[in-house]
Amino acid sequence: MIEFFEPMVPPTATHNDLVAVSDSRGKARLVKSAALKAAEAKWEAHLATFAPPAPLRGPLRADLRLCWPTDGRHPQGTPKGTKPDLDNVEKTFWDVCQKLGYYRGDQQVADKHVAKMWADPAGVYLRLEEI
Numbered sequence: 478m479i480e481f482f483e484p485m486v487p488p489t490a491t492h493n494d495l496v497a498v499s500d501s502r503g504k505a506r507l508v509k510s511a512a513l514k515a516a517e518a519k520w521e522a523h524l525a526t527f528a529p530p531a532p533l534r535g536p537l538r539a540d541l542r543l544c545w546p547t548d549g550r551h552p553q554g555t556p557k558g559t560k561p562d563l564d565n566v567e568k569t570f571w572d573v574c575q576k577l578g579y580y581r582g583d584q585q586v587a588d589k590h591v592a593k594m595w596a597d598p599a600g601v602y603l604r605l606e607e608i
Contacts, residue, residue, distance in 0.1 A: 488516035
């Protein structure tokens with residue numbers, strides 16, 4: 478099992494932050510934007526500490542809470558109904574977890590609860606366990 482709270486302001490760039498570039502033949506292709514690369518690097522820097530010695534095996538249950546600072550404008554613990562889109566920001570998060578060896582593949586996550594909220598301290602809570 479992996480469980481932690483990491484204080485941080487979660488990145489808002491998501492896996493949808495792509496830019497079109499031309500290759501040497503003049504064909505357009507999509508690549509990660511600088512913002513997305515920075516977001517992945519931030520996630521990796523904060524999550525590397527909690528990477529297990531070996532990937533979790535079998536089906537997994539996940540509880541993920543992404544918490545942005547209230548800035549005195551939002552009540553503590555209330556849902557965050559603004560950008561970034563939950564499914565987009567979590568995709569970037571899960572991709573980094575896989576890269577860091579938390580598990581072998583996304584397909585292992587069989588049961589998950591994911592929430593975006595306003596909270597102080599800001600950060601990310603994850604509980605990931607084999608079921």
